[in-house]
Amino acid sequence: MQKIVFLPWGSHEQHGPLIPADTDTEIAVYEAEQICRAISERHPQYKAVCLPALPFGMAQEHSGFADTVSISYPAAMQFLEEILASYTENETQLRLMVIINGHGGNQDAAAVICHHLNMKYKRTKFMVLHVFSESSRRLAEELFGVFSAHADSVETSVYASINPEVKEGVYDLQLLGGQAAGRHAMKLHPVREISRNGIVSKRQDIIVDREKGKKILERSIRDQVETVEDYLQILAE
Ligand SMILES: [Zn+2]
Structure with missing residues (x-):
């Protein structure tokens, strides 16, 4: 059975006095789980799996604020690439890996790594979705x-x-x-x-x-499920 894997990627950064530093990670985990569940239900020919979240990202814009962790672009990109590549190489049925990104600062690095790995691997494809759809x-x-x-x-x-x-x-x-x-x-x-x-x-x-x-979150999840389905359609052609 072909497999689809969702990887939430967040950030640990100050979010002011009302919400916690891991807000981006928690939203990414929630969305990834919901999208994974929807894909499982609607496409039972695939095995859909959600990986544990990556909790740290590039939060340099919050430097100087307490409760903030930031890793450099090169480190983050290498970390992400090795995680995606090793998972792929250990699977025989992996069709698609989807990064559910919770933090704007991660988006470019994730896009570059997905592009790089899409060129490198034929059987598995990679995509990144941001937690807020357009x-x-x-x-x-x-x-x-x-x-x-x-x-x-x-x-x-x-x-x-x-x-x-x-x-x-x-x-x-x-x-x-x-x-x-x-x-x-x-x-x-x-x-x-x-x-x-x-x-x-x-x-x-x-x-x-x-x-x-809740309405905003549900709209985004609905959109992301559709985007994954569109991509699966292209892969099946
Ligand atoms: Zn945030």
Whole structure:
């Protein structure tokens, strides 16, 4: 039986005072498990498996904030390549490996490694999906008026939809505690607003709404399942 493998890739980086450092990893794990389950149910001719998550990535934009781990691009790329390649070489029936990436900073490295391995291996193909699909970003804009950057209403609400410990509410960005001002290195990020507490948001309020978060997450999972199915269709032709 041919096999499809999902590998969640996250990051351990400060996420301000409302959500934990491993938020990206937890969202990636949740999505990977849901996508894996959907593919199993809808395509029983494949064996779909979810691997344990890679918890560290490239979070250099958060340098200077506590509770942040960052690895260099070369190290991350070699680590990822060796994991994917060794898994592939130890399997005889592996058709597709899908990285479910939870952190924007990982996306380019994952894309390069997938491309490299797609050239190298014939039997197994590799792809990367980001936890926010294009249409889930548009939905987030509709629901919150903005799809911004980091630990903002969208990410916090999505995370709250999978972790009941996060309290719903409306928080004033200026009143929220967090780490000291002036240490944020989000200069690389294409948003002007520099946060003083680790949150990067285009709005001054952080709205935590579990239902809206759930809608965004479900939209993304639905899209990712379709993308994997489209790819399987191409592989089967
Ligand atoms: Zn995040």
